[in-house]
Amino acid sequence: MEYTSRGAKKIRLLGISGSLRRGSYNTALLRAAEALSPQDVGLEMFDLSDLPLYNGDLEAGGDPVSVSDLKRAIREADGIVFASPEYNHSFSGVMKNAIDWASRDRGPGSLAGKPVTIVGAGGMSGTARAQMHLENVLSETGSLVMTKPGVLIANPWDRFDADGRLEDEGTREVIADHIRKFRDWVLDIGSRSQSLAA
Amino acid sequence: MEYTSRGAKKIRLLGISGSLRRGSYNTALLRAAEALSPQDVGLEMFDLSDLPLYNGDLEAGGDPVSVSDLKRAIREADGIVFASPEYNHSFSGVMKNAIDWASRDRGPGSLAGKPVTIVGAGGMSGTARAQMHLENVLSETGSLVMTKPGVLIANPWDRFDADGRLEDEGTREVIADHIRKFRDWVLDIGSRSQSLAA
Numbered sequence: 240m241e242y243t244s245r246g247a248k249k250i251r252l253l254g255i256s257g258s259l260r261r262g263s264y265n266t267a268l269l270r271a272a273e274a275l276s277p278q279d280v281g282l283e284m285f286d287l288s289d290l291p292l293y294n295g296d297l298e299a300g301g302d303p304v305s306v307s308d309l310k311r312a313i314r315e316a317d318g319i320v321f322a323s324p325e326y327n328h329s330f331s332g333v334m335k336n337a338i339d340w341a342s343r344d345r346g347p348g349s350l351a352g353k354p355v356t357i358v359g360a361g362g363m364s365g366t367a368r369a370q371m372h373l374e375n376v377l378s379e380t381g382s383l384v385m386t387k388p389g390v391l392i393a394n395p396w397d398r399f400d401a402d403g404r405l406e407d408e409g410t411r412e413v414i415a416d417h418i419r420k421f422r423d424w425v426l427d428i429g430s431r432s433q434s435l436a437a
Numbered sequence: 438m439e440y441t442s443r444g445a446k447k448i449r450l451l452g453i454s455g456s457l458r459r460g461s462y463n464t465a466l467l468r469a470a471e472a473l474s475p476q477d478v479g480l481e482m483f484d485l486s487d488l489p490l491y492n493g494d495l496e497a498g499g500d501p502v503s504v505s506d507l508k509r510a511i512r513e514a515d516g517i518v519f520a521s522p523e524y525n526h527s528f529s530g531v532m533k534n535a536i537d538w539a540s541r542d543r544g545p546g547s548l549a550g551k552p553v554t555i556v557g558a559g560g561m562s563g564t565a566r567a568q569m570h571l572e573n574v575l576s577e578t579g580s581l582v583m584t585k586p587g588v589l590i591a592n593p594w595d596r597f598d599a600d601g602r603l604e605d606e607g608t609r610e611v612i613a614d615h616i617r618k619f620r621d622w623v624l625d626i627g628s629r630s631q632s633l634a635a
Contacts, residue, residue: 260493292488292531293524295458326491328577329527329570332534333490339530372527372570379526 240317240429241281250422252282253316257323257334259288264360264395265322267403268414272320272358275415280422282320285312293339306340313341314348318425319355319382320418325362325369335376342380351381354425358390358417360398365391385424390417438515438627439479448620450480451514455521455532457486462558462593463520465601466612470518470556473613478620480518483510491537504538511539512546516623517553517580518616523560523567533574540578549579552623556588556615558596563589583622588615 241249254269266284273282289305291297302310313319323330338350345351357373359366370391377384390413392398398407405411439447452467464482471480487503489495500508511517521528536548543549555571557564568589575582588611590596596605603609 258493259490259495263493288490288492290490292457292486292490292534293529294486294531295456295461297457326533326537327540327574329533329574331491332530332532332537333492334530335524335527335533336490336530339524342525368573372573375566375570376525376527 247279248426250280250425251315251317252276252280252418252421253312253319254282254284255287255319255321255334255337256284257287257321257331259333262403263324264392264399264403265324267399267405268358268360268392268395269320269322270403271405271411272414272418275411276418277422280418282418283312283316285309287333287337290337290340293336298343309337309341310344310349313344313350313353314346317354317429318421319353320358320421321355321373322358322360323366323369323373325359325364325366328368329372330359330366330369334373338376338380350377353382354385354421354428355382356385356417356421356424358392358414360392360395363393365393367391383428385421388417388420390414445477446624448478448623449513449515450474450478450616450619451510451517452480452482453485453517453519453532453535454482455485455519455529457531460601461522462590462597462601463522465597465603466556466558466590466593467518467520468601469603469609470612470616473609474616475620478616480616481510483507485531485535488535488538491534496538496541507535507539508542508547511542511548511551512544515552515627516619517551518556518619519553519571520556520558521564521567521571523557523562523564526566527570528557528564528567532571536574536578548575551580552583552619552626553580554583554615554619556590556612558590558593561591563591565589581626583619586615586618588612
């Protein structure tokens with residue numbers, strides 16, 4: 240967390256999109272979340288484009304820069320918002336590859352113990368099956384997954400304009416509400432740890 | 438299928454490992470399957486190292502060579518043997534990324550309608566959870582998944598030697614039996630299609 244000029248805490252969220260294409264609805268969803276975040280929340284994006292495929296031999300020679308960058312971005316964030324399309328009844332291989340790399344860091348601030356939440360845009364089910372697989376995976380990384388309320392944006396082409404702007408008012412309210420609840424949840428977990436440590 | 442010099446059919450299997458490291462137990466498992474295959478089965482490996490991360494913009498410009506190669510290898514195979522380690526309660530991102538690319542081909546001989554089977558080596562459960570996720574994914578690609586008998590090799594470090602040779606006799610028999618059953622299954626599906634088409 241950072242402190243603003245008035246001394247209020249600023250919650251740092253990291254947005255990770257499982258789609259690399261420029262016109263991705265999931266990246267657009269994270270951008271909408273950024274724009275709709277309350278003033279005490281900053282949401283930054285991490286682009287997975289530069290990550291190599293996970294390879295234990297490559298890792299043994301030292302993390303590539305893109306992998307170190309990902310691990311650092313996760314450690315510096317108070318919480319993570321994962322957004323992935325659904326491909327073949329699961330989340331994207333691009334996202335899984337990133338988690339496979341990131342999960343090799345088990346230290347303080349890593350995915351282990353990190354507050355995270357899942358959103359998604361796509362298809363008729365709004366990525367329901369992708370989200371279930373991602374929940375399974377994030378249970379093994381030991382992340383603290385906020386599963387409620389869910390954000391499943393079906394038929395995103397009806398809700399975003401051609402430039403990726405979220406136009407649908409109801410969906411904007413769902414996203415804004417989700418980010419507020421996730422902020423409260425990150426703060427609640429933080430305050431519980433502090434109260435137990437006191 | 439090919440025909441041998443005696444005119445007998447030769448079943449062509451494609452082995453795809455979800456691990457890229459040289460000492461991978463799953464790659465070693467596929468090599469063992471190759472060595473233990475009956476004479477009428479040929480098992481070739483496809484190396485996923487050169488695949489880029491899936492990106493719809495990249496795809497729109499035409500498949501990279503490694504992607505065309507993967508799609509062609511799948512079309513030319515009578516059946517596919519998938520072998521993946523279990524990372525974070527699922528199969529590897531490397532494997533998912535390959536399937537995300539390959540699944541964009543829905544034509545004859547593609548993953549849609551292709552006989553496939555799943556094997557795996559790793560950990561205490563022998564990749565049980567990874568295999569369940571992979572079954573979910575292969576149901577959406579429309580592949581014909583032979584789920585029985587299962588091959589789940591727990592504690593592979595006790596069964597392979599330092600050079601990746603499968604030394605455990607019981608495990609060798611499990612693999613050999615699985616490949617024979619998969620061959621019979623590929624032939625059975627082929628003969629059913631022919632009989633219906635006749």
